[in-house]
Amino acid sequence: MATSRLGLPFVAEGQAQPHVTHNEAMDMLDAAFPQIASSATETAAPVNPAEGAAYILPxxxxxFGAVEPGQIALRHGGIWHAITPVPGWRWFVLDEGAARVFDGTAWRPGDVVGAQGGRLxxxxxDAVVDLSGASVSVADLLPARAIILGVSSWVVEAVTGAASYSVGMAGDLSKFGGSLGLAxxxxxxGVVGPFATYSPDAVVVTASGGAFxxxxxxxxxxxxxxGVPV
Known part of the structure; x- marks a missing residue:
């Protein structure tokens, strides 16, 4: 016997070594509770999956063993366990940097899903870029059909060659920040007044006072x- 949602094993009356069953349930709960999936688009299981890794199967x-598309594959004890979602579940997907919500039929991108499948x-x-030359363009980092709130930047390795840098987009090269530090x-x-995009667009990093x-x-x-439900 197991719980209906997470499939956590029950301790049977009078069973030997009940701590084994209890510990297994605790391990599975520990892995599932954060509600974080590595991916919702990977079709092939990883060669060396980490213990506790979870995938929403497309x-x-x-x-992934006996786990079926639409279910969550949870790696525990060296095997894949199936978790069957229920409507309203929200899991964060690491390789998308965003959440998905199960609407009873499919996992929809979004933090909330309406009764008819509309979502928000x-x-x-994110991206990490190596800097060289007068400017570097990161294609399609601004998503399509979205409201952009801003673009933040941080120096991973000290910037050389330029006196400062700016972050923007074509037509406004310092839209998200100018005269920024190099260390x-x-x-x-880089917060801005929100604006809409209708197609993917690039973020441009431009050197000032010399090339990168x-x-x-x-x-x-x-x-x-x-988003919409189709």
């Missing part, structure tokens, strides 16, 4: 992402 997924989500779309650990939260000769920069787009 159509066509294979290699928050997203953080490792320097950062800027080195350095690495982290970028994160903060966005509200609406």
């Amino acid at each position: 159509p066509g997924a294979w290699g 989500g928050l997203g953080a779309f 490792a650990g320097s950062s800027n939260v 000769s080195g350095g690495r920069l982290g970028l994160s787009v903060a966005a509200i992402v609406p």
Whole structure:
């Protein structure tokens, strides 16, 4: 016997070594409770999955034992366990930087899902770029059909060659920040008046006072992402 949602094993009356069953249930609960999935789009199981790793299985997924598409595959004790979702469950998906919600039929991108499947989500779309030359463009980092709240930046490795840098987009190269610091650990939260995108767009990092000769920069787009159920 097991619980109906997470499949946690019950301790049977009078069973030997009840601590084994109890500990197994605690391990599975510990892995499932954070509600964090590595991916919702990977179709092939990882070769060396980490203990406690979880995946929301898309159509066509294979290699996850008896876990079926739509279920959550949870790695525990060296095997895959199936968790069957119920409507309203919300899991954060690491490789998307955003949440998905189960609406009873499918896992929809978003933080909330309406009764008819409309959805609304928050997203953080990240990149780390190596700097060289006069500017570096990160294609399609601004998602389509979204409300952009800002683009934050942080220096991963000290920037060299330039006197400062700016972060923006075509037509406004300092939209998300200008005259920014070069030292490792320097950062800027580039909030702006929210604006809509209708197609993917690039974030541009531009050198000031000389060309980039080195350095690495982290970028994160903060966005509200609406959607429809199809």
